Amino acid sequence: MVKTMVRARTAVVVTALALAAGCSGNDEPSASSTTPGTTSAPTTAGTTSAPSSSAPSSTAAAQGPVKLTVASTVATGIEVPWGLAFLPDKSALVSERDSSKIKRIAGGQVSEVGEVDDVDASSEGGLLGLAVDPQYPTRPYIYAMYTSGDDNRIARLTYRNNQLSDQQVILDGIQKAAIHNGGRLRFGPDGYLYVGTGEAGDRPNAQDDNSLGGKILRITTDGKAAPGNPGGRLWLSKGHRNVQGLAFDGKQLYASEFGQSTWDELNVITAGANYGWPAAEGIDSLDGMTNPIAVWKPADASPSGIAFAQGHIFMASLRGERLWAIPVANGKRTGEPQAFFVGEFGRLRTVETAPDGSLWLTTSNTDGRNDPRDGDDRILRITISR
Template identity: 80%
Template sequence: MVKTMVRQGSRTAVVVTALALAAACSGDGGEPSGSGTSATSPSSTPSSTPSPTNSRPTSAAPATTAPAGPVKLTVASTVATGIEVPWGLAFLPDQSALVSERDSTKIKRIAGGRVTEVGEVDDVDPSSEGGLLGLAVDPQYPSRPYIYAYYSAGDDNRIARLTYRDNRLSDQQVILDGIPQASIHNGGRLRFGPDGFLYAGTGDGGDRPNSQDDGSLGGKILRITTDGKAAPGNPGGRPWFSKGHRNVQGLAFDRNQLYAAEFGQNTWDELNAITSGANYGWPAAEGVEGLDGMTDPIAQWRTGDASPSGIAFAQGHVFMASLRGERLWAIPVAGGKRTGEPQAFFTNEFGRLRTVEAAPDGSLWLTTSNTDGRGDTRNGDDRILRVTISR
């Protein structure tokens, strides 16, 4: 039986916006926005006043001065430059990292400031939002020397397991296919949970009914074994863990609590706290709606201020990379609830931001996405930045 949750309208949701922008479809970040004016200090935006009704919050203009926020982010160094549309990023036990290039289908290793190619993923069919997407490293690596890749093929999206030894890829094996695929809304993020199972964020493939169709892998967060089978305890024994999503591209765990970032259509982007079997509303809901049997996000943003992709958890915060918004959000959370006001960092400094990952040394690695045809390419793009966190 599918478990559902209802969040009452009195629950506060955050609206983060400078202007009430109208956008056709946020998709993979919407149309490219200009680089704007560089901002070297974080900005915060107050949330709406809690309301006793289920009405949506109204927009609030961002503060013009830096707040005394709980964290401070500093770009400490540039880890790598000249990467073509980086998408997935995953660390290995030796503290090196693998990064996927969406359009070239290549996977590259970053170690000691050097970038080397380790191989390509076969049968990838790049499109405006499809291609070689998320990566994950087996939690038992190197005794199980596997990495996992989410990619778009000709007719569907797939998850493959590849052997990774001696800095080379081999033995590609598809463990799950049939995920709806289109030029848009492909999802693509992979993340191993503390339970040892592989979680994958999918999109509706441009076909809205997929999100509510229990028999479709589209518009879901999947939870599978390393062989691609439905993980024990999934709702109805199916491969999916939650449904009612439009386009999930960010997954992060705080212990056992899973968070997911989701593209809205043209009004609200979302950060959701994920519960097994819950229905997150799409296409009936976009942002906070208070609909019976559907779970509202714990935070929402105008699409022009976010268009979120990757997220990471560190030091009590979900860090959310924003494409069209061209900033990194820091959202304080605990136990599936938002505990304070989000802060925006690096607004318009580095262009579109795609992926953020917590590094073994306690820093964050942050990728730009300016060579994907929707951004303003800068000298050295695309790059990976090393960001330190302090209080």
């Protein structure tokens, strides 16, 4: 059962898509696609700490690089913010990994709306991603991924009048460990819930078709396998080490992933594809395995959440302490990634596109792997221009 912490003063009417996830284990579909979350095989590019690329497309060249500006600080004093999901009234819900609390941010004010039960927070585990039911308020639910004492789970909770209640587990049995728990949740344009998982430090999980670890899951709101999944299974793709970010550009799904000690990755997700771990890390071009479209040295990335806006995937980086902007189109990279805010705000965990087109970016300096700064952790509002 959910323990309601604070009753906010006004009711929230929610219709938004879902969002929001991890900690660095190495630090320490195109419009013509017929299967959701799929595209043709991605191009292979990126070989150095700042990844290289093939020649940009004429569209990308005409657009030019983006400029990011910190417009304001939305909130401060949040403990290890992890999942972030916008509501249609332009407020947002944010999960605190270690406290098990979910908080609402509205008009610069932060209030607690509830607490998720049975969360076992340790190292990289705890209360992780959040998503809002795409049929809200007809279906007045939010979804949370969290680490329990036995496994990683996804729960559906009722959200009415700024309060959480009626916690129900819709999927359990996702492998857990102190590291590599994944945790990101996002609803796709097909109405199904996509889930990033890690292999929980046990490498064979990533290639085991019967394991939920090291996969991207695609499930219904009742926790069942979504129609069209490979073999009728719960997962869409396999061979992942630790998926931390999920984002859609139309029907095309992208995912960020922690490498081990050599390459972090940005992948274009194709239904049924094998992304190589543990045989491959970065661009290895192994038979039957899919290469990433961009790679980084862990010191420059250790990627967490990603978001899509204005022809770019924006990727928050933990160890790298920067926000990457990667130009993409039709499931391919179209130019050189740009790095922003290098070292300015410390570890960066989650980035989401806000209803007004700006980005909300969370820091992660209270997660035990950095020295907190005054006001940490915070959420920054970032505007995009050219």
